[in-house]
Amino acid sequence: MDTWEFYRHILIPAVNKGLIISIQLILPSAALGVILGLLVGAGRAVGPGWLAKILNAYVSVFRGTPLVVQLVMWFYGLPGLALKLEAVLKPCGFPPVWEWLLLSPYAAAVLGFTLCSAAYQSEYIRGAVLSIKKGQFLAARSLGFSNSQAFWAITAPVAVRRALPGCGNEIIYLIKYSSLALVVTVSEITGQARNVASLYFRHLECYLLAALYYLAMVTVATLILHWLEKKLAVPGPEGLNRD
Amino acid sequence: MTPPAASLLSPETLASLSEFLQSALFVAQGCGYTVALILLAMSIGLAVGLPLSAFQVYGPKWTRRLAGLYIWFFRGIPILVLMFMIYFGFFNIIESVCLKWSGKPLTLSPFLASVLALGLASGAYQSQIFKGAILSLPSGQFRAALAMGFSRTSAIVSIVLPQAMRISIPAWSNEYSILLKDSAVAYVLGTMEIMARTRFMTSLTFTHTPYYLLAGLLYYLLTWLGVKMLNRLDKMTRIPGLGHDLKAEDHLQAD
Amino acid sequence: MTSTTPLLEVSRISRIIDGKTILDDVSLSLNKGDLKVVIGPSGGGKSTLLQCINFLQVPNSGDVFLAGQSARAMGRRNICGFRQKIGMIFQDFNLFDHLNALDNVAVALRKVKGEKKVQARKRAMSELERVGLADKFHLYPSQLSGGQKQRVSLARALAMDPMVMLLDEPTSALDPELIGEVLNVIAQLSLSGMTMLMVTHQIGFARHLTTEIIFMEEGRVVETGPPELLEAGPGGGRAADFCAKLAEVTGR
Numbered sequence: 001m002d003t004w005e006f007y008r009h010i011l012i013p014a015v016n017k018g019l020i021i022s023i024q025l026i027l028p029s030a031a032l033g034v035i036l037g038l039l040v041g042a043g044r045a046v047g048p049g050w051l052a053k054i055l056n057a058y059v060s061v062f063r064g065t066p067l068v069v070q071l072v073m074w075f076y077g078l079p080g081l082a083l084k085l086e087a088v089l090k091p092c093g094f095p096p097v098w099e100w101l102l103l104s105p106y107a108a109a110v111l112g113f114t115l116c117s118a119a120y121q122s123e124y125i126r127g128a129v130l131s132i133k134k135g136q137f138l139a140a141r142s143l144g145f146s147n148s149q150a151f152w153a154i155t156a157p158v159a160v161r162r163a164l165p166g167c168g169n170e171i172i173y174l175i176k177y178s179s180l181a182l183v184v185t186v187s188e189i190t191g192q193a194r195n196v197a198s199l200y201f202r203h204l205e206c207y208l209l210a211a212l213y214y215l216a217m218v219t220v221a222t223l224i225l226h227w228l229e230k231k232l233a234v235p236g237p238e239g240l241n242r243d
Numbered sequence: 244m245t246p247p248a249a250s251l252l253s254p255e256t257l258a259s260l261s262e263f264l265q266s267a268l269f270v271a272q273g274c275g276y277t278v279a280l281i282l283l284a285m286s287i288g289l290a291v292g293l294p295l296s297a298f299q300v301y302g303p304k305w306t307r308r309l310a311g312l313y314i315w316f317f318r319g320i321p322i323l324v325l326m327f328m329i330y331f332g333f334f335n336i337i338e339s340v341c342l343k344w345s346g347k348p349l350t351l352s353p354f355l356a357s358v359l360a361l362g363l364a365s366g367a368y369q370s371q372i373f374k375g376a377i378l379s380l381p382s383g384q385f386r387a388a389l390a391m392g393f394s395r396t397s398a399i400v401s402i403v404l405p406q407a408m409r410i411s412i413p414a415w416s417n418e419y420s421i422l423l424k425d426s427a428v429a430y431v432l433g434t435m436e437i438m439a440r441t442r443f444m445t446s447l448t449f450t451h452t453p454y455y456l457l458a459g460l461l462y463y464l465l466t467w468l469g470v471k472m473l474n475r476l477d478k479m480t481r482i483p484g485l486g487h488d489l490k491a492e493d494h495l496q497a498d
Numbered sequence: 499m500t501s502t503t504p505l506l507e508v509s510r511i512s513r514i515i516d517g518k519t520i521l522d523d524v525s526l527s528l529n530k531g532d533l534k535v536v537i538g539p540s541g542g543g544k545s546t547l548l549q550c551i552n553f554l555q556v557p558n559s560g561d562v563f564l565a566g567q568s569a570r571a572m573g574r575r576n577i578c579g580f581r582q583k584i585g586m587i588f589q590d591f592n593l594f595d596h597l598n599a600l601d602n603v604a605v606a607l608r609k610v611k612g613e614k615k616v617q618a619r620k621r622a623m624s625e626l627e628r629v630g631l632a633d634k635f636h637l638y639p640s641q642l643s644g645g646q647k648q649r650v651s652l653a654r655a656l657a658m659d660p661m662v663m664l665l666d667e668p669t670s671a672l673d674p675e676l677i678g679e680v681l682n683v684i685a686q687l688s689l690s691g692m693t694m695l696m697v698t699h700q701i702g703f704a705r706h707l708t709t710e711i712i713f714m715e716e717g718r719v720v721e722t723g724p725p726e727l728l729e730a731g732p733g734g735g736r737a738a739d740f741c742a743k744l745a746e747v748t749g750r
Contacts, residue, residue, distance in 0.1 A: 064420075064466050065459040066427035068438060073459070077451040179321035183431065190324055197331060204332030207324055215319040380595075387592035387651075389554055391606040391658060392582025394575070401609045406596045484640020485595050 007205075011196050015209055018192030022217075025106070025178045025188060029113035030171045036114060037121025037167070044122060045129040055122070062119035067177055070116055075108035075184040109181040117174050124166030128159040161232050168225035175217050189213050266444045267457055273437035274461060280357055280429060280436055281422045287362025288418070292369025296407070297399050299370065300377050310370065317367035322360060322425050330356035330432050357429035365422055372414040376407035409485060416473035420466045427462065437461050503566050505530045505693050506584075506662045511550055511560030513543075513717075520546045521557065522717040528662065528695060533688045535704040536697045538714035539740065544697040545589075547714070548664045551695070552584045553577050564661060582610060585655030585663040589670050591647040593639040593654075599626060600635040603654045611658070625653035629683050645676030652683055663687070665696040701741050713737035 044055045062070065082101035089098060103111065132155055140150035179190040187195065189210050197206035295313060298306040317325070334351040341349040380403065388398035430439035441458040445451045504527035513521035521543045528534055536544050549555045551562050553569050562569040569580050593602050603622035607613045613621070626632050629649040639647055648668055655663060668684065669677045681703050688694060688707050698704060704711065705725045713721040713736060721727060721737045 061459070061463070064463040066424040066438070066462055068427040068430070069441075069455055069458050069462065072442070072445075073452070073455040076445065077455050080451050176319075176321040179323045180428065182323065190321065190327070193324075194327065197327075203335060204328065207328040207332055210324050211320040211328065214321055214324065215316065218319040219315075381590075381592070383588060383590055383592035384594055386549075386554060387586070387588060388594075388606075389578075390552055390581055390584070390586035391654070392578045392610045393606065394578050397609055401605060402594055406594075409596060482596050483638045485638075 006200065006202070010200070011193075011202075011206060011209060014192040014196050015189055015206075015213060018187060018189035018210075019213055021186065022178050022181075022188040022213075025109055025113065025181055025186065026175055026217075029110050029117060029178070030174055032110070032114040033117030033121055033170070033174065034167060036118035038125055040118055041122035041125025042129060045126045059119045059122055062116050063123075067112065067116050067180055068183055071108065071112040071180060071184050074103060074112050075105060078103060078108075105181075105184045105186045108184045109178075109186050112184075113174060113178065116177075117170060120170050120173075121167055124163045124170065125159075127166070128162035131162055132158050161234065164229055164232065165225070168221075168228070172218055172221050172225070175221060176214060179214070263453065266448070266454075270437060270440045270444060270454065270457055271461060273435060273440040274465065276354070276434065276436040277423070277426055277465065280354070280361065280426045280434065281419065283358045284361035284365055284422055284426070285419065287358065288365025288369045288422075291363065291366025292373055293404060293408075295366060295370035296373035296377060297404065299374050301395065301399060314367040314370060317364045322364055323428050323431060325360040325364060326356055326428065326432055329360050353429070353432035353434045356432055357426070357434045361422055361425060361429070364425075365418065368418055368421070369411075369415075372411050372418065373404075373407050375414075376410040377403055379410065380406055406485060409480060409482060412473060412477045412480070416470045416477075419469045419473060423462065423466055423469065427458075504528055504563075505532075505565060506551070506695070507563040508547075508551060509561050509563065511547075511557035511562065513546055513550055513555060514558050520717050521550060523560070524714075524717070524719055525560075526695075526712060526719065526722070528693050530693055531691045532709050533692075533694045533696065533707050534710045534712060535708040536695065536712045536714055537699070537701070537704070537737065537740065538720075542714045543717040544714055545666050546717075548586070548666050548695070548697060551664060552581045552586060554581075578610070582606075582658055583661045585658060585660030587648070587651055587655060587663065587665040587668045589667040591639070591644075591651045591671070593647055593651055595639050598636050598638050599631060599642065599650045602639070602650055603657050606654070607657055621657055622653070625657045626650070628656065629653045630679075643676060644672045645679045648672065648680045649683055652680075652687075656687075661693065663692060663694045665694060665698070667697050667699070669698065669700060699744060701744060711737060713740065 040055050040059065044052050044059070047055070078101040082098040085098040085101070086096075090096075136154055136158070137150055140154045141147070145153060178188060181188050182191045182194070185191075193206040193210035197203045200206075295310045298310045302310070330351075330353055334356060338349050338351060341347070384402055384406075385398055388402045389395065393402070426436060427438040429436055430442060433439060437458055441454045445454050448454075506528040508524060508526050510523050510525050511521055512519065512523055524543075524547060526534070536547065538544055546555060550557045553562070564580060564583060567580070569577065572580055594605065597605060600619060600622050603625050604615075604618040607618035607621060608615060611618075623632060623635060626635055629652050631646060631649055631653070634642065634646060634650075639650075642650065652668075665684065669680050672680065677700070681700065684694070684696070685703075685707055696704075696708075708725055710722060711725055711727050712719055713727075715736065721735050723735075723737075727735060727737050
C-alpha cells in the first residue's frame with residue numbers, strides 16, 4: 001500500500017474517529033470541571049471553616065498526585081471496592097448500589113478528568129474571589145444595590161475576568177491530558193494512532209499526525225481564550241486582568 | 244463492616260500484611276527511578292530553556308520565531324504522544340540506521356525516551372519562566388553592561404541570566420511538581436518508575452486500591468519534599484532586593 | 499596623538515527613530531581634561547547623544563572618534579573594546595542587582611578584561627575607597643542609598659580605566675541632600691584630569707567646573723560657549739533663557 005492510500009483510507013479516518021471521541025471526552029469534562037471548580041473554589045474562599053478544610057484537602061490530594069494514578073484508581077481500583085461493598089451490603093438486602101462503581105472506560109475517564117480539573121480550576125476561582133476588594137461591594141450597596149444585585153453586577157464580572165486566563169489555560173491542559181484516556185482503554189486520538197501504528201508499523205507518521213491534531217485543538221482553544229480575554233479586557237495599567 | 248480485632252491479628256492477615264509490605268517496598272524503590280527521571284528532565288529543560296528565553300528576548304527576529312515555534316510545538320502536544328513519538332518513532336529509526344551502518348544492534352531504553360520527552364517539553368515551559376523573569380528585570384542593567392564593554396552574549400550570561408535564574412526559583416518548584424506528575428506517564432513505555440511498579444504489582448496480585456493509594460502517597464510525598472527543598476534553595480540564595488515582589492504564578496500558569 | 503587631535507570627537511551624528519529625528523547633525527569635541535556640560539529641555543536628545551557616542555545606539559549618520567579611532571570602522575566585536583574605554587554613568591545607576599558593591603565593580607574587570615578574581619577585587623576595593631565606600635563593599639544595591647549607588651557606579655566605571663566619561667544626569671534621581679556627595683566625587687575626578695561629558699540640570703555646579711556649556715534643543719546644538727553664556731540674563735541667548743526658567747522653578 002502506498003503512503004497516500006495509507007493516509008487516506010486508514011490513518012486519517014482512524015484519527016478522525018479518535019478526534020470525535022476526544023471531543024466527547026473534553027467537552028463534558030471541561031464543563032463539569034468548571035462547574036465543580038466554581039463550587040469548590042467558592043466554598044474554599046467564603047465557605048465555613050470546616051468546609052474549606054475538607055475542600056482544601058480534596059484539592060491538595062488531586063493536585064498532588066498524577067492524573068494517571070487517579071485514572072487507574074477509578075477504572076481498576078473502584079471495581080475491587082465494589083466487590084467488597086457487595087459482600088457486605090448484599091446480605092443486608094440493599095439494592096445493588098455497588099454496581100455504580102463499575103465504571104465504563106469512558107465514564108472513568110470523564111470522572112477522572114473532571115475531578116482533577118476541578119481541583120485546579122478551584123485554585124483560580126478562589127484566587128479571583130479573594131482578590132475582589134470588599135470596598136467595591138460596599139460601594140454598590142451604598143448606591144442602593146441589593147446583596148444579590150451587587151454580586152451579579154459588581155463582584156461576578158470582576159471575578160470572571162480575573163479567573164479567565166487561569167481557567168482557560170486549565171481547559172487547554174485538559175485537551176492535552178485527554179490523551180491519558182489511553183490508560184483506561186478509551187481509544188481517542190492517541191489510542192487510535194497507536195492502534196494503527198502497531199498494526200502497520202508506521203510509528204512516526206501516526207504519532208506526528210496525532211500530535212498535529214492536538215496542536216490544532218490547543219491552538220484553536222488558545223485563540224478563543226485570547227479573543228475572550230481581549231473582549232473582556234478593562235483598559236489601563238491597573239486593568240483587571242493584571243494580578 | 245470492620246472485621247473484629249481477633250481476625251485483624253490472625254496469622255493469615257499478618258502473612259498477607261507482610262506480603263504487602265514487601266511489594267510496597269518494591270514499589271517504593273521506583274522513587275529512585277522517578278527522581279532520576281525528573282532531575283535529568285529538569286536539567287535538559289534548563290539547558291534548552293535558558294538559551295530559548297535569551298533568544299526570545301534578545302535574539303534577532305528569526306531566532307525569536309524559531310524559539311516561538313519550538314515552544315508552540317512542545318507546549319501543544321501531550322507528553323504521552325511525545326513519548327510514543329520519540330520511543331517508537333525516532334528511536335526505531337535511529338536503531339535501524341545504526342544497524343545498517345555499523346552492523347551492531349543498538350537498543351535505546353524507554354528511560355531515555357521518557358527523559359527526552361519530559362526534558363524537551365520542560366524546556367518549552369522553562370523558557371517561558373525565564374522569559375518572564377528576564378522581562379521583569381530593569382533593562383538598564385543590560386545597557387550598563389554593554390556600556391562597560393561587555394559583549395551582548397557575555398552581558399546576557401554574566402548579568403541577565405544569573406538574576407533571571409535567581410528570580411525563577413519559585414516558578415521552578417511549580418515546574419518540578421508538574422514534571423513529577425507527568426513522569427508517571429512514562430510507565431506506558433515501561434520505564435520502571437513508581438507507576439510501572441505499581442501496575443506490575445496490581446496485575447500480579449489482582450488487588451488494586453492499596454497499591455494505587457500507595458503510589459498516590461509516594462507522589463504526594465515527593466512533591467512535598469521537592470517543593471520544600473526548592474523553598475530552602477530560594478531562602479539560601481536570596482539576595483536583598485532581588486525578586487521579592489515577583490510571584491511565581493504571574494509567570495507560569497502551567498498547572 | 500598630537501596635541502591638535504581632540505581626545506573625543508563627535509562628528510555630525512544624526513539619529514532617526516521611526517521617522518522622527520532625535521539627533522540632528524550634532525558635532526562636538528573634547529580635549530584631554532575637559533569637562534563639558536550639556537544642558538537643555540528634556541526630550542532634546544541629550545541622553546540619545548550620550549548613547550550614540552559609545553554606540554549603544556548606532557547613529558544613522560556621522561561618526562565618533564576616540565583618540566583618532568573611528569567607532570564606525572570597528573566591527574561588532576571591536577565596538578565592545580571601544581565602549582570599554584568610555585565610562586558611562588546613568589541617571590538610575592543601573593547597578594547589577596545580584597552583585598554586592600565590590601562585585602559590581604569587579605565583574606567587568608573579570609569578564610571583560612579577563613583579570614583574576616583576587617586581582618579584580620583588589621582593584622575594585624581601591625576604586626570603592628576612592629569614592630569613599632570601602633566600608634560598604636559587602637552591601638547589595640538595594641541596601642545602599644541613592645547617593646551611595648551612584649558612587650558605586652562611578653567606581654565601577656573608573657575601574658575600567660576609561661579615557662572619557664559620559665555622565666547622564668547623574669544626580670537627577672537623588673534626594674537633594676544626597677546630591678552633594680556625588681557631585682564631590684565628580685568634581686575631584688575633573689580636577690584630577692578626567693575628561694568628561696555631562697548632562698545635568700545642576701547649573702551652579704556646572705558653572706564652576708566646566709570648560710564649555712553645550713545647549714541642546716530639539717536634537718540640535720543650539721549654543722555653545724563658556725559658562726558665562728548662562729549669565730547673560732533674560733533676553734540673552736536661549737541657554738540663558740532656559741537657565742533663568744530653571745532658576746525660577748528651583749528657586750536658585
